[in-house]
Amino acid sequence: MPKCTTGYDIYLVTNKHVLQNKDNSSKNEVRLLFNSIDNKQQVFRPLKLVEGNPSLPIWTGHTDSIVDIAIIKLNDLQLSGVIYDYFKSDKEAFNAEEFKKNVSEGDDVDILGFPYGFIGAGYKKYVILKNGVVSRIQDLFEEKSIDFLVDAFIFPGNSGSPVILRPKSGHKTKSNSQYKLIGVAKGHRYFDDAIVGKEVMGLCIVESVNRIFEAIERTEKVKGENDLEIMNK
Incomplete structure (x- = not known):
């Protein structure tokens, strides 16, 4: 696909x-939803997930089958x-x-998405912001886990929602001046009890930014090769 004129x-x-x-x-196919450039209406852009002959997915999955990240490269059109x-x-x-x-x-985060498909006014759409706190991440840094936990409720529609660290400062915490x-986000953590059954614990499971960059790097390497098996793991 052509490189976008943004320089990125x-x-x-x-x-x-x-x-x-x-x-x-x-x-x-999936449909990408945008606001029009005049900000007066919604715009749907259909995106075929398979193209070419032989038919191949346009998306690339992270090479690790248990890492739940998929990448699609977009273009100016x-x-x-x-x-x-x-x-x-x-x-x-x-x-x-x-x-x-x-x-x-303990770090504060924001999660952006559309829980339960709730997207607001009919003529244009605004993202829903939810707040949370990093609940456990040391397991990821010690390579004992592939993901980390945020104390926040998420719902269907939040899959793939960006998780953003808020700016922070203070002599007892590591400083960060910008978002x-x-x-x-990729899902909930459940509590499974034999008596009460399965209940959502209020913990959001997050794939790290490291995994995103790994998946993007792989997308550039694949370049349309027949990689259907790994893409769909």
């Missing part, structure tokens, strides 16, 4: 489970005539070293 390659980041099986369905923004990898997201150095339990992307 722009990627749509979501979860594998959002796209899996859709590329084998009769429609094999898909983004023309609409309002959009993106996280700049060199300014608004931590690299691996910064991530480990600047994020810890930074630290991951994407």
